[in-house]
């Protein structure tokens with residue numbers, strides 16, 4: 051017999067069917083027992099009568115995996131349960147089989163009071179909870195939507211390397227020692243920034259990727275060591291076109307998946323960085339009219355960021371976005387002379403006070419790019435060593451280009467109404483960057499270190 055699911059069982063009244071899944075709850079009475087069988091689509095109530103089936107239900111532990119054959123029957127009107135997908139019917143069990151038995155779970159499912167540490171340690175169980183399973187499914191559907199949105203507009207998804215060379219995005223790199231070249235290291239990319247720009251040199255013109263990025267930063271509520279970006283780059287573009295693409299994307303996405311939500315600004319608000327700072331004292335103000343209303347979304351573009359910021363600690367200028375960001379036209383010739391005034395062709399998209407997108411039009415003139423690197427304090431040799439490949443690539447016909455990246459974990463956190471990015475990531479790290487389920491980071495053998503030419507301190 052073919053297996054059927056909780057989502058379709060209501061259409062099969064009177065038929066004999068086979069269902070498989072987890073026994074979420076078991077209630078045994080004298081003459082009848084009920085099992086809530088959970089499969090990936092929801093819950094179905096199994097009714098067990100007769101000595102043999104009641105005995106099986108009695109011996110069953112919650113969360114054991116079972117298989118049930120039986121007949122689908124309509125529930126009397128008074129017993130319809132609108133909270134479950136199959137709520138108008140139940141399955142009258144003929145044969146119940148235990149497939150695998152479950153020990154008592156170390157955490158109750160669907161109980162939000164459980165400590166996050168326990169949820170992360172037993173993540174494979176936490177993911178059985180309704181909320182987490184739903185979040186994973188919603189995330190999948192939106193990823194699919196994003197892929198379709200860009201594919202429909204002639205973008206192509208190109209994968210870029212994970213073991214690579216350091217790209218400056220302002221964070222610390224995760225380094226990967228090379229066995230073949232002892233003493234040398236790869237870096238896990240902080241973003242595919244240079245690769246996507248090189249794809250523009252390659253003539254791809256329209257690139258996107260749903261991609262993992264790695265930044266070794268101190269923990270924060272909305273950060274973890276690895277996170278997912280929707281990364282986009284286009285050739286022959288300008289800021290207006292990029293902002294239009296973003297506005298259309300997010301307006302469509304909200305309409306499709308969150309019709310209950312309202313936009314504070316049906317036409318996204320735009321503020322310059324200077325205006326935002328002056329009016330709100332920060333560059334990602336939360337402009338919702340009613341901050342207690344979880345269904346209000348305030349999208350705001352912030353544009354015209356300063357190109358540089360002075361790093362007091364290091365006593366030097368740093369790039370506000372990254373060094374590949376183009377100065378606004380009027381500052382191309384003189385940004386070194388007025389670094390505190392120079393503005394960049396940089397834009398952010400802020401949602402309810404969270405920066406969900408950052409991007410810029412890039413420098414495509416290798417001389418200007420070299421001047422920026424120099425101004426940021428890199429020596430000629432350093433520039434060659436770190437960015438020689440990009441500067442050389444720009445000698446062979448580079449189109450003007452620009453793009454952005456959208457932090458998907460943060461976006462989903464806001465849209466799903468969660469408090470932490472960890473509730474939208476399947477296997478999230480703890481606040482201090484550990485994988486509590488796999489127990490990482492962990493010790494390695496001396497032999498592994500030796501192979502890599504590394505010594506313990």
Ligand code: ASP
Pocket residue numbers: 219240241242243282408409410453454455
């Ligand atoms: N690479 C940038 C980031 O990760 C985004 C961009 O400029 O496209 O923030």
